[in-house]
Amino acid sequence: MLTNIVRGGQKVILRLEDILNKIFSSEQNILYYHGAMPNFFMWMLFLSGLLLFAYYTPTLEAAYQSVEYITKKLPYGDVIRGIHRYAADAMYLTVILHAIRVYFTDRYREYRIIAWYSGIALSIFMLVIGISGYILVWDQRSLTIVNKFAEFLAALPFIGETLSHGFINGDVISNYTMSMSFFLHTGTSFALLILLWVHYMRISRPVVNVTWAIGSLLAGMVLVVAGALPALSGEEANFNAMLPSIPLEQVDWFYLWLFPLIDTVGNYGAWAALILGLVVVTLLPNFVKSEDSEPASVNKDSCVGCRLCSIDCPYEAIYMAPRNDGSKYKELAVVINDRCAECGLCVGACNFDAIELPTYRSTEVMDDIRIALLQD
Amino acid sequence: MAEDVINAEETEDKKPKSKDEVRVAVIACERSVNLEGELNQTKLNGVDNCDVIQVPCSGMIQPRMIESAFKAGADGVIAMGCQIGDCHFREGNKFCRERLLGLRPPMIKKTVPKNRLQGYWMSEVQVEEFKARIEEFKIHVADELLNEAAEG
Ligand code: HEM
Ligand code: SF4
Ligand code: SF4
Numbered sequence: 001m002l003t004n005i006v007r008g009g010q011k012v013i014l015r016l017e018d019i020l021n022k023i024f025s026s027e028q029n030i031l032y033y034h035g036a037m038p039n040f041f042m043w044m045l046f047l048s049g050l051l052l053f054a055y056y057t058p059t060l061e062a063a064y065q066s067v068e069y070i071t072k073k074l075p076y077g078d079v080i081r082g083i084h085r086y087a088a089d090a091m092y093l094t095v096i097l098h099a100i101r102v103y104f105t106d107r108y109r110e111y112r113i114i115a116w117y118s119g120i121a122l123s124i125f126m127l128v129i130g131i132s133g134y135i136l137v138w139d140q141r142s143l144t145i146v147n148k149f150a151e152f153l154a155a156l157p158f159i160g161e162t163l164s165h166g167f168i169n170g171d172v173i174s175n176y177t178m179s180m181s182f183f184l185h186t187g188t189s190f191a192l193l194i195l196l197w198v199h200y201m202r203i204s205r206p207v208v209n210v211t212w213a214i215g216s217l218l219a220g221m222v223l224v225v226a227g228a229l230p231a232l233s234g235e236e237a238n239f240n241a242m243l244p245s246i247p248l249e250q251v252d253w254f255y256l257w258l259f260p261l262i263d264t265v266g267n268y269g270a271w272a273a274l275i276l277g278l279v280v281v282t283l284l285p286n287f288v289k290s291e292d293s294e295p296a297s298v299n300k301d302s303c304v305g306c307r308l309c310s311i312d313c314p315y316e317a318i319y320m321a322p323r324n325d326g327s328k329y330k331e332l333a334v335v336i337n338d339r340c341a342e343c344g345l346c347v348g349a350c351n352f353d354a355i356e357l358p359t360y361r362s363t364e365v366m367d368d369i370r371i372a373l374l375q376d
Numbered sequence: 377m378a379e380d381v382i383n384a385e386e387t388e389d390k391k392p393k394s395k396d397e398v399r400v401a402v403i404a405c406e407r408s409v410n411l412e413g414e415l416n417q418t419k420l421n422g423v424d425n426c427d428v429i430q431v432p433c434s435g436m437i438q439p440r441m442i443e444s445a446f447k448a449g450a451d452g453v454i455a456m457g458c459q460i461g462d463c464h465f466r467e468g469n470k471f472c473r474e475r476l477l478g479l480r481p482p483m484i485k486k487t488v489p490k491n492r493l494q495g496y497w498m499s500e501v502q503v504e505e506f507k508a509r510i511e512e513f514k515i516h517v518a519d520e521l522l523n524e525a526a527e528g
């Protein structure tokens with residue numbers, strides 16, 4: 001059942017990509033940059049964020065006004081703010097696309113497990129960045145977010161109070177709360193970079209950059225939206241007229257969906273949903289039965305240490321070890337078994353039949369070719 | 377399988393053939409065009425004289441596999457992987473394509489007739505397109521054989 005849905009999804013994706021290939025060529029097919037697109041938006045966010053950072057003041061009194069200053073007085077400040085807002089939405093949207101594609105094309109388990117788990121962590125980090133970002137504006141929505149999020153954290157048994165206290169950064173909302181949100185926003189952004197390094201750890205030559213054409217298109221789209229729907233603040237935060245919930249038209253559905261969820265099912269319900277969701281995505285790789293692994297293996301006597309296999313291996317599963325076993329060659333290819341995808345790229349790269357997939361050796365492939373052709 | 381089959385004489389000089397006599401060998405990634413139910417052992421249903429040998433990824437196609445297909449009597453050889461940009465193993469089809477173009481080691485031997493060797497990059501869902509292109513390829517190979525014979 002699950003397998004059929006996944007296979008169906010893969011067919012839809014492949015058909016769509018085929019159409020885009022025919023229109024734009026595979027080089028310029030945006031769907032082939034599903035990992036590079038969030039990366040591109042992330043750099044847009046760092047750049048626009050740097051400019052906002054220069055004029056932003058994280059205090060209760062000044063935060064709102066500093067954002068107003070950026071938006072209304074600073075030349076192009078409104079554009080920069082709009083870019084920051086919509087690049088953030090675009091980043092989440094493309095991350096979702098990316099996650100869907102790796103899931104439906106079955107590229108998320110076994111030797112890719114680090115990328116999957118770190119991807120889950122990345123999406124949680126992005127939520128933290130988004131929620132804290134909406135606090136920094138310090139309008140009525142920000143105040144509601146702080147209150148509701150503090151209550152939400154406090155609802156967790158045992159550690160809830162501590163977390164909530166840490167988030168407010170004291171007993172009541174104060175300048176320290178603003179510092180905390182500012183820290184959560186910028187600190188988590190940098191932590192995202194470290195996590196991305198983990199995300200790419202097992203991937204040789206990850207495709208992290210879009211082409212110029214695609215980059216211009218994506219940046220242009222963000223600019224158009226930023227121009228058409230300027231990112232504006234609401235009323236300044238007012239402790240005497242606190243909103244019980246975020247009005248639905250003010251919800252950013254990529255980053256703030258947690259708040260309508262809390263309004264609907266309560267704090268405990270939202271925690272339950274969140275934890276359940278997390279458990280399901282974490283266990284997704286375990287729902288599929290893995291086949292027995294039969295990693296590539298190297299024949300010591302034939303390997304001349306030319307390195308071609310270790311260069312071509314797409315999952316960094318081969319390293320070159322110095323050899324001192326009396327061979328006239330200096331290095332030997334060594335396969336790290338649990339990183340091996342059993343793809344055979346190393347076999348295609350080796351001119352000495354020195355590295356082989358035990359399930360289908362290159363000599364067997366050649367025999368099969370001859371047999372097929374010489375049979376009749 | 378009998379030894380004499382494996383070590384059979386290499387066919388050297390090619391004689392012109394009609395399109396229907398042309399023999400094609402396809403070394404294909406098992407994840408590209410979905411050939412489930414389309415193969416009778418290695419023979420492709422609905423297309424004459426076409427053998428398909430499937431490997432886990434087109435990136436596994438070693439130049440000598442292509443040579444061996446020509447040596448065993450193929451008039452034309454196709455290396456096939458998924459659409460460029462999409463590879464289950466990220467880079468396999470890209471590397472295979474670079475080898476066909478002579479841009480990536482190990483290099484294909486000069487003696488291999490490059491004009492009768494092609495790379496196809498097709499996805500699981502393109503079965504009919506694949507068959508149609510094989511038919512076109514046979515015409516191309518027949519033409520090439522004729523040219524080669526004319527050139528001596
Ligand atoms: C900040 C957000 C993210 C960025 C910038 C990002 C970027 C990338 C990039 C550039 C690659 C390499 C693609 C390639 O060259 O083949 C990749 C691979 C991968 N990503 Fe992400 N990713 C993000 C979030 C996620 C999320 C949320 C998930 C899923 C939970 C995920 C799952 C994966 C997996 C499984 C791979 C390995 C795919 C393969 O080996 O073919 N990523 N990511
Ligand atoms: S089969 Fe070879 S190239 Fe592929 S992952 Fe394993 S060691 Fe690397
Ligand atoms: S390509 Fe072959 S010979 Fe070269 S290092 Fe790898 S296993 Fe050894």
